[in-house]
Amino acid sequence: MVRTKTLIILVAILLLTMAALAYFYFYVLNNPNDQVENQxxxxxxxxxxxxxxxxxxxxxxxxxxxxxxxxxxxxxxxxxxxxxxxxxxxxxxxxxxxxxxxxxxxxxxxxxxxxxxxxxxxxxxxxxxxxxxxxxxxxxxxxxxxxxxxxxxxxxxxxxxxxxxxxxxxxxxxxxxxxxxxxxxxxxxxxxxxxxxxxxxxxxxxxxxxxxxxxxxxxxxxxxxxxxxxxxxxxxxxxxxxxxxxxxxxxxxxxxxxxxxxxxxxxxxxxxxxxxxxxxxxxxxxxxxxxxxxxxxxxxxxxxxxxxxxxxxxxxxxxPGEEGPFDNFPWWLLLLIPLLMALLRRKKFIANEDFMELVVQDQKLRLLTQVAKRVHVSQQVFDRFADYEEDALKFADIAIVRQYKQEEIRELVEKHDVTENTAAFLALAKKKLAEKILLGRLTLAFEDEKVREVLEGNGKKPPKTINYQEFLDKYEVEEEEAAPQAT
Structure with a gap:
């Protein structure tokens, strides 16, 4: 799968490059019609x-x-x-x-x-x-x-x-x-x-x-x-x-x-x-x-x-001022750029405390930085892992912290009968569901069945979920040591 994506990306980049070079050669450098130009x-x-x-x-x-x-x-x-x-x-x-x-x-x-x-x-x-x-x-x-x-x-x-x-x-x-x-x-x-x-x-x-x-x-x-x-x-x-x-x-x-x-x-x-x-x-x-x-x-x-x-x-x-050398460039080729970006960019994760604890403990593999472009976490999760040693996972470099008012967290705790940590993650998951856009690859990484139950109960199809072992298997990560288990 990885090789197929890489091949698609290389072919698309090659086509874009060839089209740009051909245009520049035939229409800018060697246009046979550009015989006389006067103002x-x-x-x-x-x-x-x-x-x-x-x-x-x-x-x-x-x-x-x-x-x-x-x-x-x-x-x-x-x-x-x-x-x-x-x-x-x-x-x-x-x-x-x-x-x-x-x-x-x-x-x-x-x-x-x-x-x-x-x-x-x-x-x-x-x-x-x-x-x-x-x-x-x-x-x-x-x-x-x-x-x-x-x-x-x-x-x-x-x-x-x-x-x-x-x-x-x-x-x-x-x-x-x-x-x-x-x-x-x-x-x-x-x-x-x-x-x-x-x-x-x-x-x-x-x-x-x-x-x-x-x-x-x-x-x-x-x-x-x-x-x-x-x-x-x-x-x-x-x-x-x-x-x-x-x-x-x-x-x-x-x-x-x-x-x-x-x-x-x-x-x-x-x-x-x-x-x-x-x-x-x-x-x-x-x-x-x-x-x-x-x-x-x-x-x-x-x-x-x-x-x-x-x-x-x-x-x-x-x-004057209306046309440059690329006025007739086939701009439709630029439509390939979003596709390339979608293929190139890594996933965005919404991670709860249980999942983050497992990943951060695996200091040698640094799994999340290998796979994820951004990790959306609540303030509670960030506070717990922001002070890890420098040679551990550089969590602060990729973390996007979402802060919520205590009133909002308490309301979710009472409404769904969950802990404050789960309520914070639930608020984050709901917000990211609303922000999800076309080609946005968003994954909920958690072990909490309560969050899954609440999201599905709202009539919304949640993003794909993944637990720690699925994470290792999906991205073909070979552990040198047994993966730690959630406590």
């Missing part, structure tokens, strides 16, 4: 197209969306297509064709995906259409609307930015309402671009030419704005330079692509900026050239349409 932004990979032919390469990607599997949908206005890739950047399909016929895409700008209902919504600016496809790219229907830019899927509505107002449509594309007009005034919009919706139904719009982020409630009333229309082209106080695409993560933080700053700026739903990523113009990985659309793929990963670099970059954005 919490880690470049994962880029998508430049799906082949070598000219018409299979990205050209001015504009809108980007992601479904619940992390598949990426990219609009290519000059090609009249939407290209779909998996979450590793592998090409799946493209759909749409240039033309004016129903289902054609002459200038697709924005795209949104409704994974639950299996719909892809594409805003075609050139044909003045919101075109609806299924997830396989098959045409379903379309709605005529002036200058559509970017759709966003709400709980039961589609919110569509246009060159002026925000249009509200049903999920099947029927126009229901619109908010605002083309204006610099509060409540107006000038070429709004990105749109996202939170779980409360509030809508957030990047009012691009007014260089501001606008929050609206579900009735279209303005809740707050960040940034303001510029007083001049180079107005340093406008706040946002050219807000474009928007995305929202599971914590409802709003990620704003600021095209002229080549950056992604992060706001909470109260309008406070909490982070900023990027800010470096160029064509290296992790740099941008007029970025446009952005989509959240889950697990802090975003796809960004790097428009003038003719690519989509997939990056991980980590808010």
């Amino acid at each position: 919490g932004m880690t470049h994962l990979f880029s998508i430049y197209g799906w082949g070598d032919k000219p018409d299979e390469l990205m050209k001015r990607p504009t809108g980007v969306a992601a479904d619940d599997k992390g598949n990426i949908y990219v609009t290519l206005p000059s090609r009249g297509k939407v290209a779909e890739f998996d979450n590793n950047g592998n090409f799946i399909r493209s759909f749409g064709s240039q033309g004016m016929a129903p289902g054609s895409l002459r200038g697709p700008i924005g795209v949104a995906v409704d994974s639950q209902r299996g719909r892809v919504y594409v805003a075609d600016r050139e044909r003045f259409r919101l075109v609806i496809f299924n997830l396989q790219g098959k045409y379903i229907s379309e709605t005529t609307i002036m200058s559509p830019v970017t759709p966003a899927v709400g709980k039961d509505r589609i919110y569509l930015s246009t060159f002026g107002p925000i249009a509200i449509l049903s999920l099947d594309g029927k126009i229901l309402n619109s908010w605002g007009s083309r204006s610099r005034a509060l409540g107006g919009f000038d070429y709004p671009h990105g749109v996202v919706v939170d779980n409360r139904g509030n809508i957030y719009v990047s009012d691009t030419n007014n260089t501001r982020l606008v929050a609206l409630n579900k009735k279209g009333d303005v809740l707050w704005t960040r940034g303001r229309p510029p007083a001049a082209v180079l107005d340093p106080k406008k706040g946002l330079n050219l807000p474009a695409g928007l995305a929202m993560d599971e914590k409802e933080r709003i990620y704003v692509v600021d095209a002229f700053d080549f950056a992604i700026k992060v706001f909470n739903t109260r309008g406070n900026q909490v982070a900023q990523f990027g800010g470096s113009a160029g064509n290296l990985e992790g740099q941008f050239n007029m970025p446009d659309g952005i989509a959240y793929m889950g697990n802090k990963v975003f796809a960004i349409a790097d428009k003038f670099n003719d690519r989509v970059q997939v990056v991980r954005l980590t808010i």
Whole structure:
């Protein structure tokens, strides 16, 4: 039995160690995706197209969306297509064709995906259409609307930015309402671009030419704005330079692509900026050239349409202070620790005077310190054995003394007709029964049948009991001399 437990412990420790080392090696030291890191932004990979032919390469990607599997949908206005890739950047399909016929895409700008209902919504600016496809790219229907830019899927509505107002449509594309007009005034919009919706139904719009982020409630009333229309082209106080695409993560933080700053700026739903990523113009990985659309793929990963670099970059954005090197560590392995502790720890005993006298007399074997982690005793028992010689059992090192008021002891003596020593042990046993927890290995060590009788009479199943000889046999202790007997 002892060997089996030891083997289990060693195997568990080995598995934990191997898991920790493997994680550290693959995810900390040699993560192949950690190619470029810039202020919490880690470049994962880029998508430049799906082949070598000219018409299979990205050209001015504009809108980007992601479904619940992390598949990426990219609009290519000059090609009249939407290209779909998996979450590793592998090409799946493209759909749409240039033309004016129903289902054609002459200038697709924005795209949104409704994974639950299996719909892809594409805003075609050139044909003045919101075109609806299924997830396989098959045409379903379309709605005529002036200058559509970017759709966003709400709980039961589609919110569509246009060159002026925000249009509200049903999920099947029927126009229901619109908010605002083309204006610099509060409540107006000038070429709004990105749109996202939170779980409360509030809508957030990047009012691009007014260089501001606008929050609206579900009735279209303005809740707050960040940034303001510029007083001049180079107005340093406008706040946002050219807000474009928007995305929202599971914590409802709003990620704003600021095209002229080549950056992604992060706001909470109260309008406070909490982070900023990027800010470096160029064509290296992790740099941008007029970025446009952005989509959240889950697990802090975003796809960004790097428009003038003719690519989509997939990056991980980590808010400062939120993630360390062990953020993705399989913490479920720590559930093995309580099991290991339960296997490793020695028993806790509740010992009465008779049992303790037998154990303490056996000075050579020091039985209790070999087996027990803690021994719970009453003050009476402790007082009797605390002054043993130093080379005897170091009882004071492992004893936990429980003191009781004399009134409590007298009450137990009268109630159960027992001695004071038995009453003290009985009070201790009752208390430890109430404190017993899962995996707690607790043993009553006594010779007093009266205590057993009282505990069982209370309707509670007492912990396992053990007498001196059982103690020797259970723990395979070989006595060099005959064990002393209780007096």
